[in-house]
Amino acid sequence: MSPRCLVFILLWYPAALGAQSVGESCRAPQMDGGFLVPEQETYLHESSLTYACMDGWKPAVDGWWATSVCLNASWSHRPQCIDESCCLPPMIPNGKYTESSEGWYKEGWVLEIKCDEGYQHTTQEATTTCRNGAWSSLPVCERSGNSCTVPPKISHAVIILQKYQEIFAADSEVRFECEEGYGVQGPDTKKSIFCSAGAWSEAPKCSKSQVQDVGHDEDTSGGVTKPVDPNRGRGRGTHTGGSTVTETGSATTSDKTDSSSTPLMVTVDNCGAYPRMPNGDVVRKSPMFIKYACNAFYKRVGPDTVVCYNDGTWSEVPTCKEAFCEVDLDEYANYHIKESGTIILKERETRDVPCVWRNWISRIRCTKGKISVSRCCHYLDYYSQLCH
Known part of the structure; x- marks a missing residue:
């Protein structure tokens, strides 16, 4: 059987080309090489149809049958049947490739797989070919020997990242911030560490800053002391000599509600007991994050990963909605x-x-x-x- 890989386009009418209103119905798709249920001329907003394909054909999604939902004059996925010799998009953990605008690939199509930063191919083979409806041996992306895992703990400091990650590519630079009342001393005051040959560079130490008597800071310009702002360095901790030393050895920043600053992440043991998530539970624990999943018959709403901020609060905790x-x-x-x-x-x-x-x-x-x-x-x- 010669590959034909034809696409069955939705049959749209002129009325559907104008401005769409909320809740607009969908026109029935033309299912050459397949059949759908229920078979109607139009489908109401949020109604669904199920379709299957004739021998020699298959849906352009996983399974021998598929369901599509009408959402404001458009289908949640375009109902179509393709030749059995065509391939669906492959799953490549820690890798990416050029996606097809059609959502599927013809017989003989070659995909080039590029690994994410910090990962490399296990073999020299970086391509896969669509053959008779299946992909040839898929390339595997594994952690590179030159990449680094989570940065080591730095006493009296926190790592500054917008989001948590487990693998860092070679030559990555990661900044850190010292705890209030601590600073980097000496000629090299750069607060960064670097990933090189699979290991992190040694971090400059955060040393305790010198302070005067309780309630005053030293003014090095003229030896005159200045009153200490009592709200400086507010967080979980005790006051010592006008500076704040946290109970956990983690850095403090300005109040979390200050829009000019971003809360810093610290290890999860700084936030105490893990948040409860009804109808779900913790499925993975790490020093820097915890991951949640919902029980069967429930759907997660919100991020699956929760981190601890330096002010002792948790990031957004997901919820489980009935499904x-x-x-x-x-x-x-x-x-x-x-x-x-x-x-x-x-x-x-x-x-x-x-x-x-x-x-x-x-x-x-x-x-x-x-x-x-x-x-x-x-x-x-x-x-x-x-x-x-």
């Missing part, structure tokens, strides 16, 4: 469904249940927390409008 439907089959006794009792479906899950007649089934769907139950229909006719 399931509970169906009492006894309420659908007049549908002639054979089973009884309660079943639970995950969000976007579809389940076929047997009816009292042989080879007849009913289809139950869970979409955005709402259920839809079809009347019993013979499985051979299930994809016709009689089974909606």
